[in-house]
Amino acid sequence: MxxxxxxxxxxxxxxxxxxxxxxxxxxxxxxxxxxxxxxVEKQPQDAAQLDINKLITVAKTIDQAAGAEDGAPPSTDVPETVITAVDGSITSAGSGTDGLLQAMHGDTPPDLSTGSVLQRRAIAVGDYDQVFVGTGTGPNDRDASINGIGYLTYTVLSNGTYDINACLNFCDLIGPCIFVNLYYEFNNVLTDPNGHPSNLKCAAYSEVHSAIEKTNFGGQTLIPGLGPTYIQQSGGWALRSPPAPATPDGYDLVFGPVNALTSSPQALNSVNLNTYDVQACANLCTRQAADPRFGLCKFFNIYRISNDGIPSTYACNVFALVTGEEHLVSPNGIVIRDSRGYARTNFLxxxxxxxxxxxxxxxxxxxxxxxxxxxxxxxxxxxxxxxxxxxxxxxxxxxxxxxxxxxxxxxxxxxxxxxxxxxxxxxxxxxxxxxxxxxxxxxxxxxxxxxxxxxxxxxxxxxxxxxxxxxxxxxxxxxxxxxxxxxxxxxxxxxxxxxxxxxxx
Structure with missing residues (x-):
């Protein structure tokens, strides 16, 4: 009683x-x-608000774009997830993010190498849609390849035909791939998997891109006696319905995908990543040091950001307060996509x-x-x-x-x-x-x-x-x-x- x-x-x-x-x-x-x-001090419920203005500034100034560089070897390993900004400050090599990277990856390097061989996904060629087409192959035709975020790796295909299916099959072997850019790059002597000379390159991305991002026109002289490189017939294909990312162990999906971010209070950390990596963001939450007022991380929000119609970065924000859709906002000046919120499972x-x-x-x-x-x-x-x-x-x-x-x-x-x-x-x-x-x-x-x-x-x-x-x-x-x-x-x-x-x- x-x-x-x-x-x-x-x-x-x-x-x-x-x-x-x-x-x-x-x-x-x-x-x-x-x-x-x-x-006695109570827990401040309205403290540590996420600074959305910093997120907008990063989205408008950061440069994460990449592509298949001239002279780079084909079929290299997919780059590991790295931090590109911390709390609104863009990072660079040796900028002191080692501790955060350790938090994301743990004591051993992550197994993210998917550039050459992976078990094929259950995705067919017909599951892709063409996003844009390239120029023809006339002597005066010129085009450009994609330079954008989420670049994974590339391969060289047989030069005999503009082999779209082979490029899409290559994407199907790379776990994060949802988009490919297929194009000819002339005056860059490469060999296909059979050892035959080829100019046909298939570049894989974890982000869907549009024709306005075709900004790599070549122009480098790589082979003595040949003229500068140039590009033709640069087309793009995107996976129609990308699979949802796996929910990390010890977490539950709370919302998403939605086109808004959470502005929940009790923000503990805010970073930008070079790829949309749900597991890396979960690891950052799991290993986040306890805040003396709020305790451990209990929730994270990951999403894609576009600026002026061009994908620019990926954000991972971790919080000590579990939140739902009540705190979702759509900031002016940037576009949020594929926003997902995950709560840490409390077993008690x-x-x-x-x-x-x-x-x-x-x-x-x-x-x-x-x-x-x-x-x-x-x-x-x-x-x-x-x-x-x-x-x-x-x-x-x-x-x-x-x-x-x-x-x-x-x-x-x-x-x-x-x-x-x-x-x-x-x-x-x-x-x-x-x-x-x-x-x-x-x-x-x-x-x-x-x-x-x-x-x-x-x-x-x-x-x-x-x-x-x-x-x-x-x-x-x-x-x-x-x-x-x-x-x-x-x-x-x-x-x-x-x-x-x-x-x-």
């Missing part, structure tokens, strides 16, 4: 439900609704205790639909509880408490989830949460402590002492059906717990 504060005490606390709490000198127990002994049910709301203002209990408060002694009483009281919570209106709610004894307690964590055996998971040890003031909170319990064993223990809301995290290994709990508290050294997440690594 929830315990209610008396009316007189509630009236005396009405002024304390704001983001900052008035300082009081008291050590009364939380169960009596007493105020905290110090000013009701980690913010928000499902408990059994009163209008103040109540608490040892047992909710999702949590059990466990006292590990025969004489303990309410040593682990869940409160419905916005003043105590870091986010929302409910919060967990370790330590005797009435301060009538001094034993620690455990808040244990009623739902087993459905993990993948052998996989690592991060436990993320916030703790506040200020209720009784510095003198009485000096011995405050807590520990994460995983299948009944302490995964990590913190002798935390006195502090305001602070982020903690630890790593555990799944067994397939795991029991999670958080243990600690010893009145009057109380520990409030909020915003618990369990994410796959």
């Amino acid at each position: 929830p315990q209610f504060i008396n009316l007189l005490c509630l009236l005396s606390l009405a002024s304390l439900a704001s983001a900052r709490l008035v300082e009081r000198d008291t050590t009364r127990a939380p169960g009596f609704g007493s105020p905290r002994a110090v000013v 049910v009701d980690g913010g205790f928000e499902a408990y709301a059994d009163c209008d203002w103040f109540c608490f209990t040892e047992h909710t639909a999702n949590w059990d408060g466990i006292t590990n002694t025969t004489v303990g009483f309410m040593d682990a509880t869940v409160f419905y009281y916005e003043t105590y919570a870091y986010v929302g209106h409910s919060v967990g408490l370790l330590g005797s709610a009435y301060a009538n004894e001094y034993y620690p307690g455990t808040l244990q989830s009623k739902h087993a964590i459905q993990t993948i055996p052998g996989k690592s998971y991060v436990v993320s949460f916030f703790v506040d040890n200020t209720f009784s003031g510095a003198q009485f909170e000096v011995d405050a402590w807590h520990e994460v319990m995983w299948n009944g064993v302490a995964a990590q223990t913190w002798q935390a002492g006195y502090h305001d809301w602070k982020h903690y995290q630890t790593t555990v290994v799944g067994t397939g059906n795991d029991i999670f709990g958080i243990h600690g508290g010893k009145a009057p050294a109380y520990s409030f717990i909020d915003e618990i997440y369990i994410f796959q690594l």
Whole structure:
């Protein structure tokens, strides 16, 4: 049965439900609704807004365009995903993005080499549409090849015919390919896969391009005795219905594809990439360092950006707040395409205790639909509880408490989830949460402590002492059906717990 504060005490606390709490000198127990002994900062919900103006500036100034360079060998590996801008600042070689690249790729280089051999996709030649046609092959005909973003690699085809099907089949072998540019480049002596001289080049892209991007007219002298290179019959074909990218492990698709980006608050990082790489963006979110106010990354948004009708870059923005379509915007001056939002899967049910709301203002209990408060002694009483009281919570209106709610004894307690964590055996998971040890003031909170319990064993223990809301995290290994709990508290050294997440690594 929830315990209610008396009316007189509630009236005396009405002024304390704001983001900052008035300082009081008291050590009364939380169960009596007493105020905290110090000013407590709530999580700033409207902070760290994404700077869309920086995104627009990058889209209008960055140059990620590329193509099959004269003299470059055919069938090279597809370039790995790299960062081209960070928080609105365009990067260059040696510009200090190594840490971010490590976050995207992990300890070993990514397996992104798809330039030569991949398992063929289930895509037929008839699944492509012609986007533009090239000039003829008369002696005075001249054309240009594509110079655009998302360039992957190229091959040389048999010179005997303008072999569209062979070019499309080449695209079908390259995972990210959705567009090809087929053209003749004369005065560049190359050989086809059979070793025969050929001028017919097939360039693969992960981005669809238009005729206005045909800006490479050749003009380089590569072979002594031959004139400068020139291009003819440059045509483009695009995959009609590109397959949706695979949803990364440990994430769920929230929205997309849509033609807008999310301007959600609690932005942690904003980068531009050289390709539309959902997995790399997920890796960046997974390995993003925790923000002291908001905790770990919980959501990312990836999308394509076009400027003046020309694809210019790809953006990857990571957030500490999961958001839906309510924050979608379409900025003026650029066009957003293929925008997708992915939320990190929280394997813990009701980690913010928000499902408990059994009163209008103040109540608490040892047992909710999702949590059990466990006292590990025969004489303990309410040593682990869940409160419905916005003043105590870091986010929302409910919060967990370790330590005797009435301060009538001094034993620690455990808040244990009623739902087993459905993990993948052998996989690592991060436990993320916030703790506040200020209720009784510095003198009485000096011995405050807590520990994460995983299948009944302490995964990590913190002798935390006195502090305001602070982020903690630890790593555990799944067994397939795991029991999670958080243990600690010893009145009057109380520990409030909020915003618990369990994410796959």
